[in-house]
Amino acid sequence: MEKKIINTEKAPGALGPYVQAVAVGDTLYCSGQLGLIPETGELAEGVQAQAHQAMKNISYVLAENGMDYSNIVKSTIFVKDLANFGAINEVYGSYFTGSYPARSCVQVAALPKDAEVEIEVLAVK
Secondary structure (H helix, E strand, O other), X not given: OOEEEEOOOOOOOOOOOOOOEEEEOOEEEEOOEEOEOOOOOOEOOOXXXXXXXXXXXXXXXXXHOOOOHHHEEXXXXXXXXXXXXXXXXXXXXXXXXXXXXXXXXXXOOOOHHHOOEEEEEEEEO
C-alpha cells in the first residue's frame, strides 16, 4: 500500500499531528475541515459562513489530488449544535449537483477553535 500525503497551501494547515489528506490508490481520505479562512487562520463568522468555508477548504484539498465534489462518496459533518442542522444542510447541499454522497451528521460537545461545524470527506477517482 503506497500512501501519498496531500497538502495544499490554499487550505488551512493542520492544527495538530495530522495531514490534510492521504491518497491510497484511487481513494482520498480527507481530514476534517473547519470554516477557517486560509489567509487569516480565523473562523468565518456564523455557522453558515463556516460551513461554506469548510466546503471551500475541502475543494482545495480535493483539487490538489485532481478531484472535485463529484468524487466525494462519503462525508461526515460534526456540529456543535444540532439546531443548526437545517442551515448547514442548505449550505452543504448547494455544493453538489446530481447525486449526493452518503453522509453522517453528529452533534459533538466541542470542536477545535470553538468552531460551529467540521466536515470530513472520503473521495474516489
